[in-house]
Amino acid sequence: MSANSSMGRGLEVLTAVSQRTRAGFGGGTVSDIAGDMGRDRSQVSRGLKTISAEEFLVKGPGSRTYRLHWQLYAEAQALTEQRLRTDGLTSLEKLVEETGEGCYLGVLSGDSTVTIGERVPPGNKVIGSWIGRPYPAYCSDAGQALLWDAPDDEVRAVFSRTSFTQHGPHTPLSVDDFLARLAAARERGYSIVDEEAEPGLYSIAAPVRDFRSEVVAALQIVGPKVRLEPRRAECAAALLRWAAWLEGALAAPSQPV
Incomplete structure (x- = not known):
């Protein structure tokens, strides 16, 4: 899968959120994740939307923080x-x-x-x-x-x-x-x-x-x-x-x- 595809970008973003979780941050905002990846916010935002649509990430009502879906933890x-x-x-x-x-x-x-x-x-x-x-x-x-x-x-x-x-x-x-x-x-x-x-x-x-x-x-x-x-x-x-x-x-x- 190409890293330039929407799913490829989404998986890169998922990896970044996983790394933040392992470091004890529990997820991150678009700005947090973009900063970690050294990427433009708009690119990261599109990746977050793609991977969230696949239910790998969740964002609570009124929250700007993306977190790993509980099912991903369970698995x-x-x-x-x-x-x-x-x-x-x-x-x-x-x-x-x-x-x-x-x-x-x-x-x-x-x-x-x-x-x-x-x-x-x-x-x-x-x-x-x-x-x-x-x-x-x-x-x-x-x-x-x-x-x-x-x-x-x-x-x-x-x-x-x-x-x-x-x-x-x-x-x-x-x-x-x-x-x-x-x-x-x-x-x-x-x-x-x-x-x-x-x-x-x-x-x-x-x-x-x-x-x-x-x-x-x-x-x-x-x-x-x-x-x-x-x-x-x-x-x-x-x-x-x-x-x-x-x-x-x-x-x-x-x-x-």
Whole structure:
């Protein structure tokens, strides 16, 4: 399709509105979008009319702001969930190949984390599967990564009814304790859970964002502390690389491996 056709211009405008949405602006006026695109207002206005007629964009009564249609969000969210279970498994498999450790993909459910994907290397001594099993987010392998972008008051709300029970020698014992570890993880670039969930267990995790730039999952590497801690830097580099790859897969139609 030619970029000079009315639909071609409309799709370019739709992309610009999507980018504004991902950046947190929630849409934009003709002037906003024209400024972002470096285009003439009249061209952008025609593109907006074309793509709005196809119901990809909406504009409220009396509003000058164009936003993505709710159905587009719903379809994108459904695609995100599908991609987490397909491309998510690809990222886990590649991460296992590089690190030789058990690798997991988790999501947040209330004040717990739930594993939705897992891959372990041959000979791994993990007993049973973690798929679908909830675990307290304050001490789970994925908890810090899943709350990565949450402000302090939101984190406090998540744990407002949580009893901080000790599961390992280094379990956080309060929400303030958890927030301090979360702050350190953000500065580091990935989270470390060092014998918080159980004695001898060590893990690192990184957040994974979707097309809205919102954290929807955590990619994790889990193993015995005696083996994983000395290899932390090496494993963290692989973790961050595959978390970034998965984010790209969630935001794009396809992502080559």
